[in-house]
Amino acid sequence: MPPDRINDRTLFDAVIIGGGVIGCAIARRLTLDGWRVILLEKAHDILDGASKGNSAILHTGFDAPPGSLEARCMAAGYAEYLEIHKKLGLPLIRSGALVLAWSDEEEARLPALMDQARENAVDNLSLLSAAETRKLEPGLSTAVRASFRVPGEYLIDPWSAPHAYLLQAIANKAVLLRDCEVTGGHYDNGQWRLDTSQGVIGGKIVINATGLYADIVDDRLLGKHDFTIHPRKGQFIVYDKPAASLASHILLPVPSPTTKGIVVCRTAFGNLLVGPTAEEQDDRQNAALVPETLAALRQRGEEILPGLAHEDVTAIYAGLRPASEFKDYQIHARAGQNYVTVGGIRSTGLSSALGVARHVQALCEGFDQDRQPLADPLWPQVGNLVDDRDDKRPRDWQCPGNDGIICHCELVTRREIEAVLSDPLAPQSLAGLKRRTRVTMGRCQGFYCSSALAKLTKGRLKHPMAEGDSEDKAGVDRVGND
Amino acid sequence: MTDLPLHADVVIVGAGPAGLAAATELRARGIASVVVLDREPQAGGIPRHCNHFPYGLREFRQLLRGPAYAAHLVETAKAAGVQIHTEVTVTRLLEGPALQLTTPGGIREISARHVLLCTGVRETSRAARLIGGVKPGGVVSTGALQGMVYLDGLRPFRCPVVLGTELVSFSALMTCRHMGIRPVAMIEPAGRTTARWPTGLFPRIQGIPLMLNTELLAIEGRDQVTGIMVRSADGKTRRIETDGVIVSGHFRPEASLLRTSHLRVDQGSGGAEIDQFGRCSDPGYFAAGNLLRPVETAGWSWKEGRAVGRAMARSLAGQLPPPEPAAVVKPSGDALKLIVPQRIVPSDTDPALPRFQLRVNRAVKGRLLVSAKGAVLFSTAINALPERRITLPLTIIPAGASGPIDINVKEDPA
Numbered sequence: 001m002p003p004d005r006i007n008d009r010t011l012f013d014a015v016i017i018g019g020g021v022i023g024c025a026i027a028r029r030l031t032l033d034g035w036r037v038i039l040l041e042k043a044h045d046i047l048d049g050a051s052k053g054n055s056a057i058l059h060t061g062f063d064a065p066p067g068s069l070e071a072r073c074m075a076a077g078y079a080e081y082l083e084i085h086k087k088l089g090l091p092l093i094r095s096g097a098l099v100l101a102w103s104d105e106e107e108a109r110l111p112a113l114m115d116q117a118r119e120n121a122v123d124n125l126s127l128l129s130a131a132e133t134r135k136l137e138p139g140l141s142t143a144v145r146a147s148f149r150v151p152g153e154y155l156i157d158p159w160s161a162p163h164a165y166l167l168q169a170i171a172n173k174a175v176l177l178r179d180c181e182v183t184g185g186h187y188d189n190g191q192w193r194l195d196t197s198q199g200v201i202g203g204k205i206v207i208n209a210t211g212l213y214a215d216i217v218d219d220r221l222l223g224k225h226d227f228t229i230h231p232r233k234g235q236f237i238v239y240d241k242p243a244a245s246l247a248s249h250i251l252l253p254v255p256s257p258t259t260k261g262i263v264v265c266r267t268a269f270g271n272l273l274v275g276p277t278a279e280e281q282d283d284r285q286n287a288a289l290v291p292e293t294l295a296a297l298r299q300r301g302e303e304i305l306p307g308l309a310h311e312d313v314t315a316i317y318a319g320l321r322p323a324s325e326f327k328d329y330q331i332h333a334r335a336g337q338n339y340v341t342v343g344g345i346r347s348t349g350l351s352s353a354l355g356v357a358r359h360v361q362a363l364c365e366g367f368d369q370d371r372q373p374l375a376d377p378l379w380p381q382v383g384n385l386v387d388d389r390d391d392k393r394p395r396d397w398q399c400p401g402n403d404g405i406i407c408h409c410e411l412v413t414r415r416e417i418e419a420v421l422s423d424p425l426a427p428q429s430l431a432g433l434k435r436r437t438r439v440t441m442g443r444c445q446g447f448y449c450s451s452a453l454a455k456l457t458k459g460r461l462k463h464p465m466a467e468g469d470s471e472d473k474a475g476v477d478r479v480g481n482d
Numbered sequence: 483m484t485d486l487p488l489h490a491d492v493v494i495v496g497a498g499p500a501g502l503a504a505a506t507e508l509r510a511r512g513i514a515s516v517v518v519l520d521r522e523p524q525a526g527g528i529p530r531h532c533n534h535f536p537y538g539l540r541e542f543r544q545l546l547r548g549p550a551y552a553a554h555l556v557e558t559a560k561a562a563g564v565q566i567h568t569e570v571t572v573t574r575l576l577e578g579p580a581l582q583l584t585t586p587g588g589i590r591e592i593s594a595r596h597v598l599l600c601t602g603v604r605e606t607s608r609a610a611r612l613i614g615g616v617k618p619g620g621v622v623s624t625g626a627l628q629g630m631v632y633l634d635g636l637r638p639f640r641c642p643v644v645l646g647t648e649l650v651s652f653s654a655l656m657t658c659r660h661m662g663i664r665p666v667a668m669i670e671p672a673g674r675t676t677a678r679w680p681t682g683l684f685p686r687i688q689g690i691p692l693m694l695n696t697e698l699l700a701i702e703g704r705d706q707v708t709g710i711m712v713r714s715a716d717g718k719t720r721r722i723e724t725d726g727v728i729v730s731g732h733f734r735p736e737a738s739l740l741r742t743s744h745l746r747v748d749q750g751s752g753g754a755e756i757d758q759f760g761r762c763s764d765p766g767y768f769a770a771g772n773l774l775r776p777v778e779t780a781g782w783s784w785k786e787g788r789a790v791g792r793a794m795a796r797s798l799a800g801q802l803p804p805p806e807p808a809a810v811v812k813p814s815g816d817a818l819k820l821i822v823p824q825r826i827v828p829s830d831t832d833p834a835l836p837r838f839q840l841r842v843n844r845a846v847k848g849r850l851l852v853s854a855k856g857a858v859l860f861s862t863a864i865n866a867l868p869e870r871r872i873t874l875p876l877t878i879i880p881a882g883a884s885g886p887i888d889i890n891v892k893e894d895p896a
């Protein structure tokens with residue numbers, strides 16, 4: 001159903017509030033299971049909250065509390081990602097991880113962490129001496145004491161995964177409404193009527209997957225909340241591509257109770273990142289970058305990989321974890337109200353999303369049983385933004401007919417941008433376009449391509465990159481075409 | 483791109499002033515096939531979008547705006563028989579030499595007897611400067627602003643702040659004026675403008691406050707910038723209402739190709755390591771123009787391109803001395819930022835770069851010492867500011883010297 005045909009008598013089987021990675025995965029799962037689904041996102045584009053900036057690691061869950069809901073969802077999510085990623089065209093970089101000890105105390109904790117990993121059914125671990133560690137990662141500082149290797153920790157694309165989940169849902173008839181904030185609603189006679197910034201939306205079941213706002217939305221719809229979100233900021237530095245040769249594994253520290261600590265790893269796009277920090281804050285919207293913290297991150301990065309001292313910074317960013325006062329995920333079904341809260345998915349949601357979706361689907365079956373899974377669902381493939389994939393899938397710049405490069409640093413083609421701007425998830429903001437195509441995300445950060453991009457996106461974004469009311473002001477002495 | 487050959491005598495990466503000057507010179511010296519590749523839709527390099535004077539005095543004895551100057555360079559090269567191919571992005575430098583390319587028609591390779599790299603400079607981004615705050619729209623470099631304004635008639639903001647006081651920062655003011663954009667302030671962390679007096683007066687004349695000793699702490703906004711937080715010399719922070727930030731200057735060589743190649747990169751300049759002929763660590767490769775160092779004028783880059791083109795013609799004729807042994811010049815201490823060329827081979831042949839180019843990291847006063855194995859070979863007084871041109875004759879290195887040569891500054895006590 002096209003969004004403009006929805007009216008206040010339309011009744012969806014499920015209304016999912018929130019287009020983060022969790023909402024996208026749930027939309028996919030329920031759609032494939034035969035539900036008529038609508039996903040509501042308050043921002044111009046999906047992935048505008050916690051899912052905007054993370055470390056992009058597909059975690060095995062080796063360090064999750066054994067038996068927790070988080071551990072179960074991560075195991076299921078991890079397994080499903082491995083199963084479906086090829087069909088959706090998603091990348092997988094089989095980097096493996098090293099958990100590094102830098103002191104006697106940390107070294108002493110490694111065996112217990114390995115036991116915990118085995119309890120979480122994560123195997124094939126190996127304990128490595130300092131020499132063995134540095135043989136695997138010659139770029140590491142000589143201060144490293146020991147490590148253990150977790151071969152199953154992988155790197156993925158933090159944005160194309162949720163985009164692919166939602167694109168598959170939409171291809172199979174799910175509906176997406178953006179710029180649609182849920183402000184209130186009530187449950188009556190087996191039906192939810194949600195008040196939104198785009199009018200009333202009706203549904204049989206409501207799933208609150210609003211991440212950093214999960215408690216607020218529970219308040220709005222249920223008049224109460226069972227947990228409170230305490231945003232926890234994580235800042236990152238991304239280094240230019242040559243730095244990626246300094247480390248092949250994901251380099252993890254020994255985790256503390258509140259954070260996984262500062263990670264150094266490659267990215268799917270061939271850069272190297274250092275981060276995140278863990279900083280409590282009240283603001284749910286703004287993840288402000290702080291120069292002093294970034295400088296400290298740089299320094300920490302250089303302590304781990306001394307070669308980083310000579311590498312250029314490409315990007316800086318920060319994300320907010322939707323943490324709550326509880327360590328475990330807060331997923332609650334309210335049987336009497338056909339309502340599920342999916343909150344507190346703080347630092348592992350990218351890995352667990354497909355597993356969370358299965359868990360939510362099982363909870364929803366408790367409300368309503370007669371569903372027929374789609375017999376032959378469509379599996380649309382997302383565009384490829386990753387060079388040198390193990391499945392040898394080429395980038396568009398390597399293919400004929402790409403219409404030329406717009407973003408030189410990330411080699412993004414005009415055809416790629418046009419394709420994205422005309423598909424069902426067509427970005428409405430520059431930030432959304434960046435997440436879908438990587439334009440301006442490279443080393444020059446828009447120095448070379450901003451003008452071409454501003455022209456290409458003219459009239460196509462809610463907030464234009466530039467105003468264009470004075471074409472006559474363009475240079476009069478333009479250079480002729482060659 | 484069907485007419486792009488598989489092989490050429492010389493392939494040049496970058497159709498800016500340096501690349502086009504070199505290409506024209508190579509043709510004039512009888513080199514049969516000279517191909518220039520550029521990834522932009524139009525040849526001409528940075529001057530394409532610098533719609534202001536003064537360009538072309540040295541090259542054409544005419545006072546031109548950037549775009550007309552770029553057009554002139556292109557016409558001159560074409561008239562000399564240079565083949566220019568645009569929308570061709572070089573993605574990798576290979577031994578041989580050979581280049582991997584991508585074009586609208588897909589990927590391919592081209593081989594050459596010699597390759598010349600002229601990929602120029604860009605400005606340092608907000609990210610690389612670790613500027614805090616959030617990431618709204620309206621934060622652009624001067625280069626991006628010029629492209630929007632002069633190539634497409636687009637305006638990314640109405641009342642931005644200009645960060646920096648280099649020459650290019652003043653170009654940014656002119657670009658704004660052209661478009662009816664009214665900057666609300668120009669801010670500079672240092673105590674003086676980086677560009678030479680009397681440009682310091684210029685913003686005042688235009689009624690734009692120049693805020694020295696002022697640091698940009700954080701950028702605010704969501705879709706668009708709504709303000710910035712700055713800290714002034716007295717330690718006080720304050721907010722400036724604005725809808726954009728022009729992050730200007732802090733040039734760095736566009737050395738992406740170098741950094742992923744087998745060629746040696748010079749840590750100080752961030753560009754190619756070369757000898758006095760512009761020859762890289764793989765003698766099949768040469769480099770010229772602003773890729774060698776941040777930053778010089780178009781005229782300088784043009785002249786350098788022409789001279790390196792001449793050296794390449796000699797090299798193709800077997801008339802350059804071997805690249806080894808060489809004296810390798812390296813700055814030590816933190817006063818000197820860079821020295822180009824980095825290697826001097828013993829030779830009677832005219833160098834392409836007749837003088838060393840130096841830059842300092844900060845205001846420096848004292849004596850510049852050139853020494854080998856602990857013995858001072860040459861010394862001279864130095865009193866220099868950052869981003870200003872400093873040159874010394876190559877003869878400060880004694881003829882026939884080889885091995886490491888140290889260059890540093892003994893600063894006067896403050």
Ligand SMILES: Cc1cc2nc3c(=O)[nH]c(=O)nc-3n(C[C@H](O)[C@H](O)[C@H](O)COP(=O)(O)OP(=O)(O)OC[C@H]3O[C@@H](n4cnc5c(N)ncnc54)[C@H](O)[C@@H]3O)c2cc1C
Pocket residue numbers: 017018019020021022023040041042043046047048049050051052053054055056057058059180181182183209210211212213217232233234235276318319320321322345346347348349350351352
């Ligand atoms: C620094 C950092 C590093 C991380 N690293 C990793 C990692 O390496 N691996 C991993 O697996 N996980 C990682 N994570 C965790 C992961 O990013 C999160 O768990 C995940 O993004 C949470 O997604 P979500 O869908 O629950 O929330 P969100 O992404 O916040 O989605 C909620 C959405 O709801 C929308 N919304 C809110 N209120 C309303 C309303 N009233 N109406 C309509 N829409 C609304 C928001 O705009 C938002 O788009 C990391 C997180 C951070 C911050």
Ligand SMILES: Cc1cc2nc3c(=O)[nH]c(=O)nc-3n(C[C@H](O)[C@H](O)[C@H](O)COP(=O)(O)OP(=O)(O)OC[C@H]3O[C@@H](n4cnc5c(N)ncnc54)[C@H](O)[C@@H]3O)c2cc1C
Pocket residue numbers: 495496497498499500501519520521522526527528529532570571572573600601602603604605624625626628650653736739770771772773777778779780781783784
């Ligand atoms: C914003 C800005 C403003 C400036 N303003 C002035 C000014 O007012 N006056 C002045 O004298 N100087 C100015 N300069 C300095 C400028 O660098 C020189 O004027 C001059 O352009 C240098 O010439 P070049 O040939 O070295 O490089 P450029 O003119 O920069 O040309 C480099 C060319 O290489 C191409 N290229 C790069 N990488 C690849 C690749 N991988 N594949 C194919 N092609 C590639 C680029 O598209 C570009 O056309 C400015 C520089 C900048 C960045």
